[in-house]
Amino acid sequence: MPGIAAAGLLRANNTPFPTSTAILYAQFTSPRYGPPSNQAGDILPTVWASDDNQYVLINDGGTDVPGGRGFWRNSFARITGSPPHIGFSFVGNPYDPPPATWAQIGKDPSLHSGPLGPYYSDGFVALDGVFFATQTANWAYNQNQPFQGLHGIAYSTNDGQTWTSPGEAFPEPLGNLSWVLRDRDEAHPDGYVYAINAEREFNASTLILGRSQPGIANVTNPANWQWLSGWQQSGGQRLPAWSSSAQTAQPIFSWASHITYPQMSYDAPLHVYLLTFTHSYSNTVPGIWRAGSELDLLEAPHPWGPFSFVARDIDFGPSNGYAAGFPEKWISRDGRTLWMKWAANFDGCDAGLSCAGAYGFNYERVLLTVAGTAS
Numbered sequence: 001m002p003g004i005a006a007a008g009l010l011r012a013n014n015t016p017f018p019t020s021t022a023i024l025y026a027q028f029t030s031p032r033y034g035p036p037s038n039q040a041g042d043i044l045p046t047v048w049a050s051d052d053n054q055y056v057l058i059n060d061g062g063t064d065v066p067g068g069r070g071f072w073r074n075s076f077a078r079i080t081g082s083p084p085h086i087g088f089s090f091v092g093n094p095y096d097p098p099p100a101t102w103a104q105i106g107k108d109p110s111l112h113s114g115p116l117g118p119y120y121s122d123g124f125v126a127l128d129g130v131f132f133a134t135q136t137a138n139w140a141y142n143q144n145q146p147f148q149g150l151h152g153i154a155y156s157t158n159d160g161q162t163w164t165s166p167g168e169a170f171p172e173p174l175g176n177l178s179w180v181l182r183d184r185d186e187a188h189p190d191g192y193v194y195a196i197n198a199e200r201e202f203n204a205s206t207l208i209l210g211r212s213q214p215g216i217a218n219v220t221n222p223a224n225w226q227w228l229s230g231w232q233q234s235g236g237q238r239l240p241a242w243s244s245s246a247q248t249a250q251p252i253f254s255w256a257s258h259i260t261y262p263q264m265s266y267d268a269p270l271h272v273y274l275l276t277f278t279h280s281y282s283n284t285v286p287g288i289w290r291a292g293s294e295l296d297l298l299e300a301p302h303p304w305g306p307f308s309f310v311a312r313d314i315d316f317g318p319s320n321g322y323a324a325g326f327p328e329k330w331i332s333r334d335g336r337t338l339w340m341k342w343a344a345n346f347d348g349c350d351a352g353l354s355c356a357g358a359y360g361f362n363y364e365r366v367l368l369t370v371a372g373t374a375s
Contacts, residue, residue, distance in 0.1 A: 008027065008028055008313060009026050009027050009028060009295075009297070009311040009312065009313050009366075010311060010312050010313065010314065011025055011311060012312075013309045013312075014312075015255070015296060015309045015312070016253075016255055017253075017298060017307050017308055017309040018308050018309065019308065019309050020298075020299050020308035020309060020310050021308070021371060022270075022272060022299060022308070022370065022371055023270075023272070023299050023308075023310045023368050023369070023370055023371070024369045024370065024371055025311070025368070025369035026297060026310050026311040026366055026367070026368050026369070027311075027366070027367050027369075028364050028365065028366060028367075029337075029365045029366070029367045030083075030084065030364055030365035031364070032356070032357070032362055032363075032364045033083065033084050033362065033363050033364065034357075034358040034360065034361075034362055035088070035358055035360030035361040035362065036086070036087055036088055038063055038064050038065075038088060039058070039061070039062075039063045039077065039088040039360050039361055040058075040061040040062070040071070040358075040359055040360045041058035041059055041060055041061015041062060041071065041075070041343070041359070041360060042058070042059050042060060042061065042322070042323060042343035042346055042359065042360075043057065043058070043059045043120075043121075043122050043261065043323045043343065044056050044057065044058060044323060044325075044341055044342070044343055044361055045057050045122065045123060045124040045125075045178060045179075045181075045263065045323075045325065046079065046124075046325065046327040046341060047124055047125055047126045047131075047181060047328075048126070048181075048183065048184045048185065048327070048328045048329040049126040049129075049131070049159065049184070049185055050126065050128070050129045050184065050185040051159065052184070053078050053079070053080070053159075054078070054079040054327060054329050055076060055077070055078055055079065055091065055124075055126070055131070055159070055160060056076070056077050056079055056088070056124075056361070057074065057075075057076055057121055057124040057133055058072075058074070058075050058076070058077060059073065059074055059120050059121065059122075060072075060073060060120075060346070061075070061359070061360065062075040062077075062090070062094075062099060063075065063077040063088045063089065063090045064088075064089065064090040064094065065094070065099050066094050066095070066098070066099065069099070069101055070098075070099030070100045070101045070104070071099050071100070071101075072097070072099050072100075072113070072114035072115075073112050073113050073114045073116075073118060073119070073120060074114035074115065074116045074119065074120065074121045074133075075090070075091075075092070075114050075115065076090075076091040076092060076115065076160040077089060077090055077091055078091055082330070083330060083339045083363055083365065084363075086363075088361070091159070091160040091161065092115050092160060092161055092162070093161075093162075096115070097111070097113045097114065097115075100112065100113075115160075115162070115163050116133055116135050116154050116163055116165070117135060117151070117154075117165060118138075119135035119136050119137070119138070119151050120136045120141075121133045121134050121135055121136060122134060122136065122175075122176040122177065122178055122261070122323075123153075123176070123177045123178045123179050123195060124179070125179035125181065125193065125195075126185050127185065127187060127193055127214045127215075127219070128185065128187075128214050128215070129157070129185065130155055130156070130157055130214075130216060131155060131156040131157075131159065131160050132153055132154070132155050132179075132219050132220070133153070133154050133155075133156075133163070134150055134153055134154075134176075134177050135150055135151040135152050135153065135154055135165065136150060136151070136175050136176065137149045137150055137151045137169070137175070139175060141201060142285065143285060144200060144201055144202050144203070144285055144288060145200065146172065146173060146175075146199050146200045147172055147173055147174060147175020147176065147199060147200060147201070148172050148175065149169060149170050149171045149172045149173075149174050149175065150169060150170035150174050150175065150177065151165075151167060151169060152165055152166055152167045152168050152169060152170070152220065153166070153168070153170070153219055153220045154166075154220075155216050155219070155220060166220045166221075168220055168221055168222055169222070170222045170225075170246065171222070171246055171247055172199075172247070173197065173199040173206075173208070173246070173247075174197050174246055175197070175199075175200075175201075176197060176198055176201065176261065176262075177195050177196075177197045177210070178195060178196055178197070178261075178262060178263050178264070179193060179194070179195045180193070180194040180195060180196065180264045180265070180266065180273065180303050181263075181264070181265045181266065181325075181327075181328050182265075182266040182268075182328070183266065183268055183328050184328065184329070187213075187214050188211075188303070191213055191214075192211040192212065192213055192226075193211065193212060193213070193214055193219070194209060194210070194211045194303040195209070195210050195211070196208070196209055196210075196252075196262050196263075196264055196275075196303075197209075197210065198259045198260075198261075198262055198277075201260070201261070202260045202280055202288045202289070202322075203257040203258065203259070203260055203279055203280055203283055203288060204257075204258075204259040204260065205254055205255065205256045205257055205258070205259065206251040206253075206254045206259070207251055207252050207253055207254075207259055207262055208227065208228065208246070208249040208250070208251055208252065209227070209228040209240075209249070209252045209303060209304050210225050210226065210227045210228070210246065210249070211225065211226050211227075211242075212224055212225045212226070222246075223244065225244070225246070226242040226243065226244060227242065227243050227244070227245060227246045227248070227249035228240045228241070228242060228243075228249060228250060228252060228304055229241055229242060229243035229245075229248050229249055229250055230243075230250055240304050252303075252304050252305050252307075253305065253307060257279065257283055258277075258279040258296075259277050259279065260277055260278045260279055260280065260293070260322050260323075261277060261278065261322050261323040261324075262275060262276070262277040263275075263276055263277070263323065263324065263325035263326075264276075264303065264325075265325060265326040265327075265328055265331075266328070267326070267331055267335045267338070268331070268335065269331070269332075269333060269334050269335030269336075270335035270336070270368070270370060271301070272299045272300065272301060273299065273300045273301070273302065273303055274297065274298070274299055274310075274326055274338075275297070275298040275299070275300065275307060276295065276296070276297055276298075276324040276325055276326070276340070277295075277296055277324075278293045278294060278295050278296070278316055278321060278322045278323075278324065279293060279294055279296070280292070280293045280320075281293065281294070286347065287350070289320065289346065289347040290320060290347055290348055290349055290350045290353075291320075291350045291353075292315065292319045292320060292349075292350070292353050293316050293317060293319070293320050293321055293322060294312060294313065294314050294315075294316055295312055295313040295316035295321065295324055296309070296312045297309075297310040297311045297312065298310060310368075315353075315354070316342075317342070317344035317345060317354075317356075317357035317362075318344070318353070318354040318355070318356050318357050319344075319345070319349055319353035319354050319355065319357070320344055320345045320346075320347075320349060320353070320355075320357070321342045321343070321344040321345075321357055321362070322342065322343060322344070323342055323343050324340055324341070324342040325340070325341060325342070326338045326339070326340055326341075326366075327339060327341060335368070335370075336367060336368045336369075336370060336373075337365065337366070337367055337368075338365070338366045338368070339363050339364070339365055339366070340363065340364055340365075340366050341361055341362065341363045342357075342362050342363075343357075343358075343359060343360060343361070343362065344357025344358060344359065344362060345357050345358070345359055346359050
């Protein structure tokens with residue numbers, strides 16, 4: 001078990017992935033900044049929209065809670081400014097539905113809701129001026145059981161002010177479907193938008209990849225999605241083969257009990273996809289939430305890989321960090337300076353671990369050392 005001191009990002013590779021030859025080193029180059037006083041919550045997928053603003057999806061928290069009490073199961077905020085000086089403002093109608101406290105939810109579970117309804121949501125993307133967000137079908141999260149699919153994918157055509165829920169269900173193993181983020185309001189050059197999914201919330205073992213074309217009718221309809229189901233050779237290259245069934249998807253990689261809240265962003269100047277995920281040092285509840293976690297950072301030339309190891313942090317958070325990702329707008333012009341965001345410590349910490357990380361929008365600057373550069 002790691003000790004209290006945060007060791008920072010390590011190059012020593014104990015993963016099943018080869019060490020990257022493109023990105024030689026990664027290091028934190030700023031203090032950890034916590035969320036402003038008006039924001040709390042987790043998962044925090046952050047997208048760069050067509051209006052040049054960044055928006056964030058928040059679970060079990062919120063921004064500018066009326067009266068300072070309660071939270072929403074899901075909510076949205078606009079991020080203003082640039083790190084380290086950022087601010088959050090609520091998006092939507094804070095009384096539709098109103099926030100609720102745990103005491104109120106205990107008496108009436110229907111109050112545990114938000115603009116996406118009574119569902120958690122881990123995936124958020126902006127495409128051609130439309131916001132999309134997942135609605136995770138309820139599952140036994142207190143036991144870290146496998147996901148049961150999606151109730152659907154909701155959309156907003158007014159920058160998150162209101163949402164429409166077609167309610168077209170996606171099957172298991174989907175649940176924490178998370179879109180691969182690419183620059184401002186942008187899909188992949190091949191015309192598709194991609195998303196990754198692990199089969200359970202904490203310490204999953206497989207990562208699958210799906211894709212759809214942009215547009216409301218495509219993104220919200222499971223019949224219009226394709227899933228990587230194998231590999232084929234073409235022109236001497238190993239390329240993915242696609243199927244219409246998520247249940248026949250083949251992992252883009254497997255790593256037993258090591259994948260928690262994966263998120264992927266494209267570093268356009270470096271032409272690489274950066275994949276982040278954590279794993280908990282305990283595999284059982286409640287230790288899986290409280291006993292410390294490790295961050296892994298991988299890179300790949302394509303959303304499907306092949307993936308290479310860049311760096312890891314053995315006391316991430318500190319100490320129970322999760323849902324790390326790189327907001328696209330905060331990637332520098334040369335692709336080497338980025339800001340990583342994450343949430344931490346939603347259930348406290350075991351003795352001997354630091355609980356300094358906030359249950360909210362933590363962020364810290366990362367510098368990448370790239371092959372062929374001096375630093």
